[in-house]
Amino acid sequence: MSKVLDWLDDRTGYRGLLHALVLLNFPVSKAASWRYVWGGSLALMFGVELITGTLLMTVYSPSEAAAWGSVQYLETQTMFGSFVRGLHHTTSHLMLIGMVMHLLIVVVSAAYRRPKEVTYWSGLILASLVFALAVTGNPLPWDQKGYQAYQIETSIVGTMPVVGPTMKTLLIGGSEFGSLTLTRLYTLHVVVLPVLATLLLVIHFSLVRREKLMSNCATKRGGDLPIVALPQASSDAGSLPYWPFQTSRNLLVFFILMLIATGVTLFGSRLFSNPEGIAADLELPPNEITLQAPADPDLPYLARPEWYVRPLYELRHMVPSDREVLVTGALPLVIVILLSLVPFYDKVVGQTGGRGLASILVLGLIGGSASLLWYGWKNDHADPAFAKAKSQEQALASRALWLARENGVPPDGPVALLQNDPRVRGPLVFAEHCAGCHTWDGHDGTGKAKRELVDGVERPVAGTAPDLAGFGGQDWLSAFLKDPTGPKFFGQTDQIKGGERIKNGEMRKWLEENVKPNGPLEDRHVRAVAALIAKESGRGDASGFSEEELKLGQEVFSGDVMNAQGEPLEFAQCLQCHSLKSGDPDGSGSGGLSPAPELDGYGSVAWLRDFVRNPGERKFYGKKNVMPAFDTERLSDRDLDLLLRWMRGEWAKPEVQKNAP
Amino acid sequence: MQRRSFFHWASAMLSGAYLALLAVPGVGFLTEPFRRKSKSSKSRKLVRVKDLEVGVPRRVVLRDQRTDAWTKYAEGTIGAVWVVRTGESQVDVFSVVCPHLGCPVDYVAEEKQFFCPCHAASYAANGTTIAGPQKRGLDRLESKIESVGGEPWVSIVFAKFEPGILEQVPLV
Ligand code: FES
Numbered sequence: 001m002s003k004v005l006d007w008l009d010d011r012t013g014y015r016g017l018l019h020a021l022v023l024l025n026f027p028v029s030k031a032a033s034w035r036y037v038w039g040g041s042l043a044l045m046f047g048v049e050l051i052t053g054t055l056l057m058t059v060y061s062p063s064e065a066a067a068w069g070s071v072q073y074l075e076t077q078t079m080f081g082s083f084v085r086g087l088h089h090t091t092s093h094l095m096l097i098g099m100v101m102h103l104l105i106v107v108v109s110a111a112y113r114r115p116k117e118v119t120y121w122s123g124l125i126l127a128s129l130v131f132a133l134a135v136t137g138n139p140l141p142w143d144q145k146g147y148q149a150y151q152i153e154t155s156i157v158g159t160m161p162v163v164g165p166t167m168k169t170l171l172i173g174g175s176e177f178g179s180l181t182l183t184r185l186y187t188l189h190v191v192v193l194p195v196l197a198t199l200l201l202v203i204h205f206s207l208v209r210r211e212k213l214m215s216n217c218a219t220k221r222g223g224d225l226p227i228v229a230l231p232q233a234s235s236d237a238g239s240l241p242y243w244p245f246q247t248s249r250n251l252l253v254f255f256i257l258m259l260i261a262t263g264v265t266l267f268g269s270r271l272f273s274n275p276e277g278i279a280a281d282l283e284l285p286p287n288e289i290t291l292q293a294p295a296d297p298d299l300p301y302l303a304r305p306e307w308y309v310r311p312l313y314e315l316r317h318m319v320p321s322d323r324e325v326l327v328t329g330a331l332p333l334v335i336v337i338l339l340s341l342v343p344f345y346d347k348v349v350g351q352t353g354g355r356g357l358a359s360i361l362v363l364g365l366i367g368g369s370a371s372l373l374w375y376g377w378k379n380d381h382a383d384p385a386f387a388k389a390k391s392q393e394q395a396l397a398s399r400a401l402w403l404a405r406e407n408g409v410p411p412d413g414p415v416a417l418l419q420n421d422p423r424v425r426g427p428l429v430f431a432e433h434c435a436g437c438h439t440w441d442g443h444d445g446t447g448k449a450k451r452e453l454v455d456g457v458e459r460p461v462a463g464t465a466p467d468l469a470g471f472g473g474q475d476w477l478s479a480f481l482k483d484p485t486g487p488k489f490f491g492q493t494d495q496i497k498g499g500e501r502i503k504n505g506e507m508r509k510w511l512e513e514n515v516k517p518n519g520p521l522e523d524r525h526v527r528a529v530a531a532l533i534a535k536e537s538g539r540g541d542a543s544g545f546s547e548e549e550l551k552l553g554q555e556v557f558s559g560d561v562m563n564a565q566g567e568p569l570e571f572a573q574c575l576q577c578h579s580l581k582s583g584d585p586d587g588s589g590s591g592g593l594s595p596a597p598e599l600d601g602y603g604s605v606a607w608l609r610d611f612v613r614n615p616g617e618r619k620f621y622g623k624k625n626v627m628p629a630f631d632t633e634r635l636s637d638r639d640l641d642l643l644l645r646w647m648r649g650e651w652a653k654p655e656v657q658k659n660a661p
Numbered sequence: 662m663q664r665r666s667f668f669h670w671a672s673a674m675l676s677g678a679y680l681a682l683l684a685v686p687g688v689g690f691l692t693e694p695f696r697r698k699s700k701s702s703k704s705r706k707l708v709r710v711k712d713l714e715v716g717v718p719r720r721v722v723l724r725d726q727r728t729d730a731w732t733k734y735a736e737g738t739i740g741a742v743w744v745v746r747t748g749e750s751q752v753d754v755f756s757v758v759c760p761h762l763g764c765p766v767d768y769v770a771e772e773k774q775f776f777c778p779c780h781a782a783s784y785a786a787n788g789t790t791i792a793g794p795q796k797r798g799l800d801r802l803e804s805k806i807e808s809v810g811g812e813p814w815v816s817i818v819f820a821k822f823e824p825g826i827l828e829q830v831p832l833v
Binding site for chain 1: 665668669671672673675676678679682683685686687689690691692693696728730731732733734735
């Protein structure tokens with residue numbers, strides 16, 4: 001074996017190349033081994049990024065319609081897919097931290113001094129390339145998180161003086177995000193930046209190697225570099241060979257970092273850091289939510305940039321908007337210049353002063369960024385709206401991932417997954433069109449309470465029209481029958497012009513005259529007639545009423561109810577105003593007395609659709625109506641359908657897993 | 662020396678671990694196509710038996726939902742078959758894909774033969790090889806005659822097969 005290798009080395013000189021590449025057998029000083037681990041670990045992590053990145057490229061597809069689906073596919077269908085992606089993601093973050101450590105140690109030990117100035121600068125450029133790699137990699141899955149973060153990052157770029165708008169257009173590939181944004185990002189992330197970074201890495205390493213040779217082997221400057229191969233020779237001079245003494249340490253630190261990365265990948269929820277905000281009834285367990293919902297500006301998302309841009313973001317929000325340029329343009333420029341000039345500090349303020357100044361600069365930057373990060377994090381977590389938004393986003397992410405798992409991604413792209421889902425789109429339609437007057441369980445459908453400014457203070461207010469959560473079900477109907485002018489029903493309707501007619505209409509009178517305490521009807525009578533009407537809706541939760549209850553309901557509706565003594569009760573029957581075939585089989589009433597909504601099919605999809613399209617029709621509220629009609633111009637058939645299916649609780653759900661007792 | 666050999670050992674082990682960290686997931690990642698779940702073996706209705714003439718092969722195109730990695734297409738062509746009625750209630754169903762190298766096979770009515778234009782493979786109406794470079798006859802699909810609404814229909818379990826080899830091996 002060794003003969004073959006000797007032969008090969010004789011013909012190719014590969015050992016020399018290996019030495020040059022990985023610093024093999026170049027002496028390091030005995031005392032300082034642990035201090036130099038960061039450079040080596042960073043190189044090892046860069047290797048991990050190159051390999052995992054190449055693997056990811058075999059599945060990932062950079063287009064608006066495919067990006068999210070391909071990442072979802074590799075997370076769920078590809079063996080080790082989640083692991084490889086997690087490793088790629090977490091390692092990139094660790095590299096950023098590692099680079100800061102590297103810089104700090106270099107500056108504190110004054111390792112930027114002659115002859116290492118160029119080494120130092122190449123390191124700075126390398127660091128900005130790795131930073132750019134992180135920024136361009138984050139939006140590639142085209143999920144809400146990456147998409148929204150990239151919006152912020154590119155808009156920060158856009159505010160830079162002079163070059164800002166041009167740079168932004170170049171990055172985005174136009175004025176708005178689209179397919180070209182993604183292909184540009186991809187090109188930057190997988191070709192341009194990695195090639196540049198590899199080049200810089202080689203330069204950085206060869207500079208380090210040259211410097212080590214010159215200082216540790218006491219070679220004359222300008223002479224040929226010696227071929228150093230024998231560890232014995234260097235250990236005499238109080239130093240040890242790089243391999244294995246430094247490499248062992250590098251690898252050890254690298255693996256400790258990888259252990260952290262793997263732990264985060266496998267056990268940490270990569271998306272949600274606020275356990276208090278975990279939404280209930282998710283389709284998937286939180287640790288399977290590895291991707292946010294597909295990028296869709298129509299869906300609510302509370303955008304925050306990644307932590308490495310966050311300090312700038314926080315600062316930007318602290319200054320008045322006309323000074324923003326100072327933060328987004330001038331500040332980064334000043335920092336870059338100050339860091340680049342570090343090797344010259346000594347010249348100005350002397351050796352001790354220069355090193356002190358440089359250390360203060362780097363420590364200050366670290367401290368400043370850390371406090372800004374902490375400040376932003378603390379503010380977010382003190383804000384209940386933040387927790388709510390995050391839990392909503394988590395629910396959307398889980399919903400999208402579950403739908404993709406069940407049905408696959410439609411060819412139109414992943415956005416259609418949620419846009420065609422009643423559970424997601426329904427509340428948004430409600431908030432947009434209905435929540436001006438109606439409420440849903442006290443909020444606007446999406447969870448935001450209806451608020452109004454009263455004497456300068458925001459207060460939650462009731463809707464001017466009924467709360468529609470559970471509409472058409474037995475509970476909703478009996479609550480309504482027992483208190484039609486309650487705050488959840490027509491209590492505030494008189495605030496609308498003409499609403500007085502509804503609030504103080506026949507229904508209220510009927511209640512006052514016919515139901516206990518003033519009338520003969522009891523709670524069970526009301527519930528029974530509510531069951532009879534609820535059955536019309538065909539809702540999932542309005543089935544399985546007992547025969548008896550329905551029969552009682554029918555008796556109440558048509559007016560022949562006996563009390564315990566077998567005497568008929570005296571009350572005004574429903575059929576005097578309303579028509580309902582199941583309550584009045586022989587059609588004796590047919591709603592003659594006062595026109596009131598027909599109850600056949602009450603709360604069913606067809607009834608609701610007709611009602612929303614034209615509530616003022618004779619068979620609904622007729623002349624009393626105060627609700628605006630929603631024609632197809634205002635509300636498309638598709639949206640109306642999604643709204644109604646959501647109101648009726650009809651959307652695909654995971655089968656409930658029955659736990660074995 | 663003790664110390665040095667320990668470090669040698671540590672560096673070598675850790676380097677090995679580094680390579681394993683990347684190689685193991687890498688191999689698993691790239692070999693995903695081998696672990697895909699086999700396609701469904703659902704039975705599909707093709708044609709009514711009474712619409713087939715005995716001894717006259719008929720080409721039937723299959724359309725269904727198609728899943729390609731993460732995308733699910735609502736409907737598209739998934740393949741085609743030749744259906745040959747051989748008796749009152751007997752049929753043969755063959756894949757149209759030539760078992761030589763995968764071109765679609767035609768039927769030449771005058772000669773009562775299946776013929777592949779790519780490398781001139783010919784097959785008898787019962788699927789057996791007559792001449793050509795192919796190693797096996799046409800791929801026969803599992804078929805049966807089912808009564809649907811009182812009428813007999815031909816139904817099959819559709820599959821595709823590895824071309825070029827002697828055995829008929831289904832593709833996953
Ligand atoms: S592919 Fe049919 S003969 Fe070659």
